[in-house]
Amino acid sequence: MSDTEAPVRSRRSRRGRAGRQAAGTQAADTSVPYITRNIPYYEVLDDDGLSLIENNAETILEEVGIEFRDDEEALQIWRDAGADVQGQLVKFPRGMCRSLIQTSAPREYTQHARNPARNVRIGGKNTVFVPAYGCPFVYDMDKGRRYATIEDFQNFVKLAYMSPSLHHSGGTICEPVDLPVNKRHFDMLYAHMKYSDKAFMGSVTAPERAEDTVEMCKILFGDNYIDEETGKPKTIVTSLINANSPMTFDDTMLGAAKVYARNNQACVVTPFILAGAMSPVTVAGTAAQSLAEAMAGMAFVQLVNPGAPVVMGSFASSISMQSGAPTFGTPEPALVLYIMANLARRLGVPFRSGGGFCAAKVPDAQAAGEAVSTLIPTALAGVNFALHTAGWQEGGLVMGYEKFVMDADNAGMMETLLKGVDLSENGQAMDAIKEVGPGNHFLGCAHTQANFKTAFYRSPLADNNSFEQWESEGSKSQEQRANAHWKKMLSEYQAPELDPAIDQALLDYMEQRKASFPDSNIS
């Protein structure tokens, strides 16, 4: 890392106080920066059931092992820690991974945004809704399905910034395929930094791109990069380290994980599993394998830098046993989700899963039904970092504009759900019931007058009008209303203020780095 730290220091000093102020003075709007739940978790298994899964995960770690591919440093780290390394296969004494995690991994952590009012707390009773990630295509009703561009990427950063129910700017929201593969991470990071002041994710597609991420974070935060209390770097990015399930981590992901861990940036370690292909066809088998893989990855991060924030991830869907195609919103993955959230709480680490998944090609009934079928479990299970909450379409191949605002609406409903039940005197409303009495209505009573503004969740996209009014307004489907909605949002977008000196420093860094190697479109 030392080779990239020097130029940043000089740039940091160049910004001075103006930089610090710009990074910290964005006015917070009235929405909450993240949700703190006030309702219980839903848990499908009892202690015995959970212990059984945990025990099976230990058996997998001990007897089957996890491959750490093409990364000799990683294997040496495991050898030094006392694991049984055979070639690239690592086998772990029972309890070793769990103990490594519980010894040093934080139960929760703060991911810092350049606007401190938008810092998110990952873990505990908190839920952070995050846009979808990694889609090569985009879709909107006007132009249909097409490859994503950096303009689309910027649009989604803006939409997430403007969505009060999305607490995070996300990461690779869509792949800007109009830019060279080996340089697009600069432009994606810059878009998050420039067009939003919410927290974001880093690049993981190569270790040097993770390093670029860290360097750009240092520029963005300037003197605020180091936490004054701890003397350590603030955690500014939470990044996605996926296992190559079953039971494999590759050198790309391990390389990125090492960079982030050493810089105190957070890693979400996620077995990405389509059950039936990358895990057994059963819920209990998929859960045990997911736990084993996630624990091995998180323990590795703790060995690299004890105390670096890690999040236990679970991405589990199933496949059609007829066609092999991934399916979404089905009940079995929801059961996996409930179990994994519970296992993460028992392990004592934050949990990532869920979102607004669907296999639908257009934002129709299938899209909405499947999305809600995962989003409700996401909320009830207690997911802390809810990646893929908004925009996910066609099994993750497509980021949908209409789907994005529909999902954000659903996330808003989850926020209300998670707030729970007001049992105060005003919430009990006994005065209202006594005032109104049998056979009358509550529309005009004092209690209704006092509470109607905040009484019920108000969807910007649902049509509750009469059939006749709906018809007179053009008989629009929700997709059509969503289409008008995201366009209106983009037309009203106003960028959060960014200190011009920081902006220039970011641009300078990108220009210099981009010039240092040729364009490539190979990974």
Added chain:
Amino acid sequence: MSDTEAPVRSRRSRRGRAGRQAAGTQAADTSVPYITRNIPYYEVLDDDGLSLIENNAETILEEVGIEFRDDEEALQIWRDAGADVQGQLVKFPRGMCRSLIQTSAPREYTQHARNPARNVRIGGKNTVFVPAYGCPFVYDMDKGRRYATIEDFQNFVKLAYMSPSLHHSGGTICEPVDLPVNKRHFDMLYAHMKYSDKAFMGSVTAPERAEDTVEMCKILFGDNYIDEETGKPKTIVTSLINANSPMTFDDTMLGAAKVYARNNQACVVTPFILAGAMSPVTVAGTAAQSLAEAMAGMAFVQLVNPGAPVVMGSFASSISMQSGAPTFGTPEPALVLYIMANLARRLGVPFRSGGGFCAAKVPDAQAAGEAVSTLIPTALAGVNFALHTAGWQEGGLVMGYEKFVMDADNAGMMETLLKGVDLSENGQAMDAIKEVGPGNHFLGCAHTQANFKTAFYRSPLADNNSFEQWESEGSKSQEQRANAHWKKMLSEYQAPELDPAIDQALLDYMEQRKASFPDSNIS
């Protein structure tokens, strides 16, 4: 009741053994007759919170009271029981209603179908999914929105009969407005009896229609009408007794309730509440009022005939505070649902609520998202009698053909969810994980081969294919696939066998009764 019992006895003897056989020999298909849950309930309030709501309900019963309108017999029943009757307003000593219910109301009961393999058990850990109820309009993609006819009614009875995830034929699935208001109950009942062998609901729009319902049940069941063990009539219909919220029951509903209770038929007592109009704008206030109203109604049924089956109902949605229009699928009613299910369990009676509500005019993303947003709480809360599970569209004004099969698909997913997690050795799948190992796939392993047929829920309506295949098949929305699906179902419909003698007896009864009074279209 005595005036209508005599002709039935003679008809019953006419049918003899053939009638008994026909009513009992329909072959059961492979689907389960109802769901018995194997996962925990989701509960949003703790004991203190629930006790607070219960206490407030008692205060409403004691201090505000419930009106029993235009039914002197009902008021006299309450006077005799020791309630404080002032005009039509009844006030109840604290604990009186709860005690009446807990003394005699069954915790669960069997609702008998003419095919005993389709009997449903209402209460306990069981969930019965039931079609929507009461819609004056129907919708399909081909003909759009229009008034419902008896042909539509028959079609939905057939579709429910053919849907393995719907366990019940429902009641007034849609209003056959092509028939006189005062005679259409005969044709609706006959459709349930003729075109399905699943259990159904009775007429409640006038006491004499409830009596017709009972008489037709006697004809349908013949010698099987009386339970041999108890000597009492079998419970053949579960019918819908709604409160006129707030805090009112009218003579129509009370009259029907008395008929059903005296014949040991089940009453679902449901406060029908649009919160903000018929109850306070808060969750806790709506729950307390709903509990008070439901308890008063159920206690009344127990006074009429101690031991008659009652179901505690809750229909709670909210309204748009801008337009006054009802909204569906929003988070506040889901919170009410979780609380009410919990209160019913504490009271010790079966619970009715939930379904596939939506305000959408067409089966689009709004329809699906809102429907699932209620159906998942329906499953997790532990609803026993899930009325309105399939077909509900446009706030209940419309029964939708496409929506019906989409909802039935979602109900199938809930069945899989409620089945829970298989923790057997096969469910744990450790052999599969050991066989496959790191970096390989599970598609061909022995465990997958042995389990793939039943591994995952298989939706008949979701499209999981590639974009290219979906496009080559016409780029169909889920609505379009659903349209083809229900038509195919109807084209393949085969009626369950019905003894011709019973059939003729039913037709004779209807003809005679219809001839005894003139057509009317006034209520």
